[in-house]
Amino acid sequence: MPSLTKLVLALAVLTTTTTLAAPASLTTTTTTTTPHQPRLSKRLEYQPSSGAEDDYCGEANPQYTYGPSAPLASDCKAMYEAHPGPGYWLISASETDNNNWARLAASGSCAFEVRLGSDNRGGKVDFRFGTNDVRFYTRSHAGASQARDGRVSVESPVWCSRKPADGMVAVDWRVAHS
Numbered sequence: 001m002p003s004l005t006k007l008v009l010a011l012a013v014l015t016t017t018t019t020l021a022a023p024a025s026l027t028t029t030t031t032t033t034t035p036h037q038p039r040l041s042k043r044l045e046y047q048p049s050s051g052a053e054d055d056y057c058g059e060a061n062p063q064y065t066y067g068p069s070a071p072l073a074s075d076c077k078a079m080y081e082a083h084p085g086p087g088y089w090l091i092s093a094s095e096t097d098n099n100n101w102a103r104l105a106a107s108g109s110c111a112f113e114v115r116l117g118s119d120n121r122g123g124k125v126d127f128r129f130g131t132n133d134v135r136f137y138t139r140s141h142a143g144a145s146q147a148r149d150g151r152v153s154v155e156s157p158v159w160c161s162r163k164p165a166d167g168m169v170a171v172d173w174r175v176a177h178s
Contacts, residue, residue, distance in 0.1 A: 048087040054130035056088060057171065060156035062141045066148040071177045073147035075108030080138040082107065087131045093124035101174065105134055111178035112138055117157050117170030127162050127169045142175040153177065 082105075091114060095102040101113035112134050116124065141154045155174035162169050 045090040045092075046087060047090060048085070050086065054086040054088060054132035055136075056128045056130045057133045057158040057160040057173075060137055060141065060158050060173075062154045062156045064141075064146065065153045066151055068151070069177055070151035070153035071110035071142070071175065072108060073142060073144045073150055073152050075110035076138050076142040076152070076175055077144070079105055079107035079110050079112065080135045083135045084131055088128045089130075090126060090128055092126050097124070101176075103178075104129060106178040109177055110138075110142070111176055112173065113176060114171055114173045117172045119157060119170035122167070122169060125162060125169055127160050127171060129160060129171065129173070133158075133160075133173075137173060138175055 089102075089104050091102050093116065096115035099115060101115050103111050103113045105112045114129050116127070137156070141156070142152050144150075146152045146154070153174070153176055155172060155176075157170060157172050159168045160171045161167075
C-alpha cells in the first residue's frame with residue numbers, strides 16, 4: 001500500500017490550475033504541450049483510499065465539441081496518466097451552486113470538471129466523484145482517437161453515488177479548456 005506522502009505527491013501531479021486539494025503551489029495554465037505539473041483543487045475535499053473507493057459513477061453519454069477553444073488531447077492524456085490511485089473527491093452542494101463547475105483535475109490546457117446535474121430530483125446534495133471516474137472518462141472520451149486536429153472537448157450526464165446507502169445523484173462532467 002502506498003504511503004500517504006506518495007499519494008499526496010501523486011495527487012499533486014494530477015492538475016495545473018487554481019481550483020484543486022494538494023499542498024502544492026498553484027499556477028495558471030497555458031495552451032502548450034510542454035510538461036506541466038498537474039494540481040488538485042484547493043476547495044474540494046479529496047480522500048485517498050486504500051481500497052476500491054474510486055469508482056462512483058455510471059455510464060456516460062458523451063457529447064463532443066472541437067475547435068481551437070477545445071483542450072489539447074495530449075494535455076488530457078497527461079492528466080489521466082497522472083492518476084493518483086484509489087480515492088475520491090467529496091463535492092459539496094455549495095461548490096456547484098448556480099450551475100458552477102467544480103474543477104477536479106487539470107493539466108496544461110485540459111481540465112476535468114463536475115457539477116450537479118439538471119436531472120437531479122434530490123435537490124442540492126453533496127456527492128462523490130472517484131479518481132477512476134476521472135481517469136476512465138478522460139481516457140475513453142478525450143484521447144487522441146476522439147480528437148480532431150489534436151483537440152477535443154466532451155461532456156456527459158452520469159449517475160453517481162452520494163455516500164453508502166444515500167442513493168444516486170445526477171452529475172454532469174466535462175473535459176474542457178482550463
